[in-house]
Amino acid sequence: HIKGLALSATAKDTAILSLPAGHSCPFAKDCRSCAHRETGKIQDGQHTQFRCYAATSEALFSNVRKSRWENFEAVKEAKTTLQIAALIDRSILRQRNKTKLVRFHQSGDFFNQAYFDSWLLVARQNPDLIFYGYTKALPLWVKRLGEIPSNFKLAASRGGTHDHLIEEHGLRSVRIVLSER
Numbered sequence: 001h002i003k004g005l006a007l008s009a010t011a012k013d014t015a016i017l018s019l020p021a022g023h024s025c026p027f028a029k030d031c032r033s034c035a036h037r038e039t040g041k042i043q044d045g046q047h048t049q050f051r052c053y054a055a056t057s058e059a060l061f062s063n064v065r066k067s068r069w070e071n072f073e074a075v076k077e078a079k080t081t082l083q084i085a086a087l088i089d090r091s092i093l094r095q096r097n098k099t100k101l102v103r104f105h106q107s108g109d110f111f112n113q114a115y116f117d118s119w120l121l122v123a124r125q126n127p128d129l130i131f132y133g134y135t136k137a138l139p140l141w142v143k144r145l146g147e148i149p150s151n152f153k154l155a156a157s158r159g160g161t162h163d164h165l166i167e168e169h170g171l172r173s174v175r176i177v178l179s180e181r
Helices: 053-060 062-078 081-093 113-125 138-143 164-169
Strands: 014-017 033-035 042-044 101-104 130-135 152-157
Touching (some): 014 081, 042 053, 053 062, 062 081, 081 113, 113 138, 113 152, 130 138, 138 164
Parallel strands (some): 014 101, 130 152
Antiparallel strands (some): 033 042
């Protein structure tokens, strides 16, 4: 039996699903950082130019780290696209009366094609909701370019291993800007 996913909210109408930073981010490069599952100690990647803000919060707050790992384990346990989609859908439905927006990955990213495809399926099944987020999983996105529902809003997050796909496919993108403010 697969337990539900833990969703958080930043606004009363936005549900957020997060996974552990770095551990679920196979396409991260410039911001690749991971908090150790048990200790919270941060390890930066070989090409890290700036530390992932989500890894920092996981290092500071064990309850945040625990919740994101529980989500990751539940998704991996589900295995198939249909099982993962059902898990995500059930979690959203628990907050359905107030949810209008679904933010995927305040922390973490699409880590394989089945997981990415499950989000597309959930968006198709819930056309009244807007799904949005940022991703470095550009190969997974590009593979489904003609299949993205209109309520699924993606933005390519620059600084990943496949940034060349942004220009090649005209993907909407964002760039992290370092500021002293």
